[in-house]
Amino acid sequence: MGEAAPLTPAPAVRVQGFGKRYRRQAAVAGVDLEVRRGEIYGLIGPDGAGKSSLMKAVAGVLAFEEGSIEMFGIRIDSEAAAERVKGRLGFMPQGLGLNLYPELSVEENIDFFARLRGVPAAEIAARKAKLLAMTRLDRFTGRPMKHLSGGMKQKLGLVCTLIHEPELIVLDEPTTGVDPVSRRDFWAILAELLREKGITALISTAYMDEAERFHRLSLMHGGRVLASGEPDAIRARTxxxxxxxxxxxxxxxxxxxxxxxxxxxxxxxxxxxxxxxxxxxxxxxxxxxxxxxxxxxxxxxxxPDLEDAFVALLRRQRLVEERAVAKPRAGDGDPPGDDVAILAKDLTRDFDGFRAVDRASFTVHQGDIFGLVGANGAGKTTLIKMLTGILPPSDGEGRVAGADMHFAAQAIKARIGYTSQAFSLYQDLSVLENLRLYARIYGVARHAAGERIEQVAELTGLTGRERQLAGRLPLGIRQRLALACAMVHRPRILFLDEPTSGVDPIGRRRFWDILVHLARVEQVAILITTHYMSEAEHCDRLALMHAGRIVADDPPAALKQALREEAGELLEVATDRPLAAMALLEQAGFAGVALFGRHIHLFARDAHTATREIQTILAGRGIGLASVTPRPPSLEDVFVYRITALEQGEQRL
Amino acid sequence: MNLARIAALAHKEWREIVRDRLFLALAFVVPAALMLVFGYGLSLDVEHIPFAVVDHDRSALSRDYTHRFIDSRYFDYRGHVKSERELDPLLADSRIRFAIVVPPKFEENLMAGRPAAVQSLIDGTFPFRASTSKGYVIAINAAFNGELLAAYISRRFGVAPERAAALAQPVRVQLRYLYNQELKSTWSIATALVMLVLMVAPPFLTALGVVREKESGSIYNIYASTVTRGEFLAGKLLPYVGISIVNSLILWALATGLFGVPFKGDPLFFFLSSVIYVTCTTGIGLLASLIVRTQVAAMMLTVVMTIIPSVLYSGLLVPIASMDPQGQFEAHLFPAMYFTDIALGSFLKGVGLEQLWGKALALAIYAAVLWLISFALFHKRPRT
CATH class of the missing domain: 3.30.70.100 (Alpha-Beta Plaits)
Structure with missing residues (x-):
């Protein structure tokens, strides 16, 4: 092949007119994109956008009907053709650690992938040592994979995908379900690994705020690409x-x-x-x-951020469902009696010597939206189970809707509404049948039920869909139905456990419109957990959980203000060699140095002095500095800063 | 074929099986447990049939007649009742499954040389048991008739009772049971159970093992790598074939040790046939796992594909030869029948390669076909 080598090498991936159908249902249609060698290319979109189908087809593990995919100039149009490129490819399917073997230890997992990929025995040890050190998994080599935390599973998955040194890696939603600290860590490690070996990456995510991590990206929605290009260019489209x-x-x-x-x-x-x-x-x-x-x-x-642009693009392409969320006027529902909805005092829960929730105290008033954020395993779900009367606390006190949780768990259940993380609707029942069922379960009087169901259906924008089967509804609307079912008995308090997971930005906005209306107009108290940091901004108060404890409890603005006072201004540094610059700035002792695509974020007490300092440090090594701009910190910055500080404190102990 | 990759796959699979307690129990405890439960529970001998008597005659002869049933080991006497009407609730509650009604003037009629009709009522809900019961009733009745006749001849012609008995039954049947002299159904059942358990357990294990990877998504490691289809199937299934071979030895030990079944045949031939057989049944599990997506569906499908044909068409319950032509044809389509013949031949008949090579070959062909179909169905780039 050498003699015919073109001047510019073929792109790593070229997708033209790609389409994939499952039975009659088209999952993806008319997708064109090109991934250049050495770049990190992102596919961003909500669940059901068609990201996974596209990624599997690129990785040669899914047959497709329309269009063509070329990898390194080789057309992937048959199983045999796909086999030819698989040696140069690494693929990590969706689902945190699901492609790993839970019974095997960290080291055994890596060894299996190495042997499966035919890595020469002589090289396995060296590569493994290096990757384990970079991902800081080297202390856990003997631990069974099933006992790793979410972040560690994700890093192990990455190591296993990279052990045979592929030229292209395809990672399907590697950061979904991982806490913000681990996510940042993951992106930093990935950027370093990829740059070192010149590996190309195609990565999908449902988080719009991860757009900055990519060199270029495609925004996907409903099986189509809305826009492709550099993040700034996409923003400029609207x-x-x-x-x-x-x-x-x-x-x-x-x-x-x-x-x-x-x-x-x-x-x-x-x-x-x-x-x-x-x-x-x-x-x-x-x-x-x-x-x-x-x-x-x-x-x-x-x-504007990418989410603003995404919504604007959808609007311009007329892909937005018409705004049907009606807003009944106030006066619906009882006036708030007892102003305090939830009172938790030193709530504690132990499981066999393990403390899942440690002395949690907080207050939620009627009409408040109270957010609970924290990594998987921080104790959020256990706390909610105690508050909803499902799980008795080991210690501490709590009053929910005026009932003591030690003695009146049954009364609590009657006065609250709850939607669990798992989908709790009956998929084979229609919207109306689901609502009627919940009305009966909660003992809504028969004569009042019809009117109330009409009310909640109108409020959640389900009017006109009463006869549709729950299982056939799009995810965003299904979640609104779950909310409607939880409200049918006029609860004064709503508990929502990750209700918007995987829902597209427009669906999430509509969901929040309803929540805001409930809180502001009907004075319902809402306790919600989420792992979208952008969504946490909606909350009136935000409690941050770590290792079973509530480590911060304030309005979002106050949390950000506290971060400014403690760590200083957040500066964004744009340079031509970000990785080298990052290492230098870390050495110089700047706090919170992190890489976002081509930009570096760091904290500085005084922006002016820091800017001058950065200029001298980078100029000394001949690194070009484009700009240093102060940026308002996000809640993710708050989360990462707080948790990192706590983890470092724990390590010192 | 890259042996290192096959070894890597087999090694990984084996370690997963060993570390997962539930799976390990499923692999080794369940087959032995099945053998014990069925071996002790599934006896096809029809004995101790509960019955009651209505004796309207109450004579010496009627007592003699009914005692032949009461003293038989096939029947279990539950008492006399006064009338037929009292029998109905007993039969309906299954407290008795058989009843005998002796009419009035039974002795008087017989002594006068007139025939007497005895009514026997048999619970027909289980036809197999009912027809066996009928056989017992006819045999006991025939013996009674024979003795009456002999007694008559003896009295009428003044010959010795032995001579009279011979005259009354000019043709006598001499029975000798071959291979299973005592006609112990345990022997046959334990042998057939080796077949049944090796038909059920390996496919379950295999199907769960493969579908588990599909369900979790780790199958994508295989799809996305350079492992060939053949290497994957070989490496993945090697541990399951191995486990099943060990199980075949355990079952053999249980059959001979615990159930006392003699092993008269060629151990090497039987062992090799077992290896072919479990390769074949593992292939059934593999095929099931390629058709479905979830572990639950895989279990259902293996039940349908293994238990039902191997119970019905293996000769376990009904001999193949006594099936209708269509049943016989179907029996030949399932591997169970061939291995039943091999097992019975090896354990009880003491025959080996010379007589059974055809059956072993049939199993080998069966295994080859299953594996080839699976190979053809398995794709590293599926449509969904």
Missing amino acids: PGSVLELEAEPQVEALDRIQASLAQAESVGPRLRVFVDDAAPEAAVGTVAGLLKGLSLRDLHATT
């Missing part, structure tokens, strides 16, 4: 401005804005509005005009 403001009364402000602007939502105490095709100044004028007469605070323009 010109407009994003405004944030606080307005009083918030519900009325939002109603007025939504009457003329399609993309607006409330985020905690603030409103976030996307104004199409408008420069920031013009946008501020437009919004101020709409809200004449209301009290406004802190109205300012901010940079």
Whole structure:
């Protein structure tokens, strides 16, 4: 083949007109994309966008009907053709650690992959040692895989995928279900490994905020690619401005804005509005005009993120389901009696010598949205089980909806609504049948049930879908049905365990619209867990859990303010050699140094001094510095900073 | 074929099996347990049939007649009742399964040389047991008739009772049971159970082992690697064939040691046939696992594919020769029948390669076909 080598090597992956059907159902259609050698290419989209089908087809483990896929210039059109490139490829399927062998130890898992891939025995030890050291798994080589944490499973999966030194790796949602600290760690390790060997990567994710990790990406929705390119270029596809403001009364402000602007939502105490095709100044004028007469605070323009762009793109391509969430006026439901909805005092739960929840104390008032965030295994689910009367606490006290959880677990169950992480609807029943069933389970009086069901169906935008089967509904609408079922008996408190997992951004926004309405208008107290950090911004208060304890409990803005006071400003450094620069800056002692695509994030007490310092450090090594810009910290920054500090404290002990 | 890769796969599979307690128990405890449960529980001998008597005659002769049933080991006497009407509830509750009604004037009629009709009521809900019971009743009745006749001849012609008995039954049957002299059903059943357990356990294990990888997603490690289809199937199934071979030895030991079945045949031939047989049944599990996606479905399918044909068409319950032509044809389609013949031949008849090579060959062909179909069905780039 040498003599015919083209001047520019073929791209790692070239996909043209790709389409995949399951039976009659088209999962993906008309996808074109090209992954260049050495780049990290992202596929971003919600569940059901068609990411997995595309990735499997690229990895040669799924046959497809339409279009063509070439890998390193070889056309993958048959099983035999796919076999020819598999030696140069690594594939990690979706599901945290699911492709690993739970009974085998870390080392045995790696050895199996190495032998399966025919890695020469002489090289196995050296490669393994290096990868284990980089992923810091070297202390756990003898531990069975089933006893690893989520983050460790994910890193082990990566090691197993890389052990045969492939030229291209295809990773299907490697970060789903992993806490933010482990996610950042994963991206840092991945970037380093890939750069060192010049490996190309095709990676999918459902988290819009991971877009910065990719050189280029494709946004997917409903089996189609909405846009492809560099993150900035995709954002530029939807010109407009994003405004944030606080307005009083918030519900009325939002109603007025939504009457003329399609993309607006409330985020905690603030409103976030996307104004199409408008420069920031013009946008501020437009919004101020709409809200004449209301009290406004802190109205300012901010940079649109990828999620804003995604929603705007969908809107422009008319792929958005019409806004049908009706908003019944206030006065529906009883006025709040006891203002305190949930009171937890030193709640503790032990399992066989293991403390799952350790002295958790907090208060949730009626009308509050209270968020609970933390890694898998931090104790969130156990805490919710105690609060909902499913699990008695080992120690401590709690009152939920005015009932003592030690003595009145049954009364609690009658006064709250609960949707579990697992899908709890009956898929073969229609929307209406599900609602009627829950009304009967909760003992809603027969004569009142019909009216109440109509109410909740209207509130959650299910009107017109009553006859559809629950199992046939799209995920986002199914989650709204679950919410409707949980509300059918007019609970004063709602417990929602990861209700928006895998739902697309528009579906999540609509879900939050309903929650905000419930809290603000009907004074329902809502306790919610989520692993979308962007979503945590919606909460009035946020409790951060780590190792069974609540380590922070404040409004999001206060958490960010505390981070600023403790760690300093968040600076974004843009350079031409980010990895080398990152190592230097870490050596120089900057806190929280992390890589985001081509940018480096770090904390500095004083932005001016730090900027000068960075300039001297990088100039000394001949690294070009494009810019140093301060950025507002995100809740993910807060989470990572807090947890990392705690983990370092634990290690010192 | 890359032997190192096959070894890697087999090694990994073996370690997974050993570490998973539940799976390990399924692999070694369940087959032995099945053998014990069925060996002690499944006896085809029809004995101790509970019965009751209605004796309207209450004569010496009627007592003599009914005592032949009461003293028989095949029947279990539960008492006399006054009338037929009292029999109904007893039969309905299954407290008795057989009843005998002696009419009035039984002795008087017989003595006067007139025939007497005795009514016997048999619970027909289990036809096999009912027809066996009928056989016993006819035999006891015939013996009674024979003795009556002999007594008559003896009295009428003044000959000795032995001579009279010979005259009454000019043709006598001399029975000798071959291979299983005492006609112990345990012997035959324990032997057939080796067949049954080796038909059920290996496919279960195999199907679960393969589908488990499909369910978890670790099958993608195979799809995405350069392992060939043949290497995967060989490496993956080697441990299961190995486990099943060990199980065949354990079952053999249980049959001979615990159930006292003699082993008269060629041990080497029987061992090799067992290896072919478990390769064949493992192949059934493999085939099932390639058709379905979940472990539950795999279990259901293996039940349908193994237990039902091996119970019905192996000669375990009904001899193949006494089936209708269609049944016989179907029996020849399943491997169970061939191995039943090999096992019975090896344990009880003491025959070996010379007589049974055809059956072993049939099993080998069966195994080859199953594995080839599985190979053809297994794709590293499936459509879904």
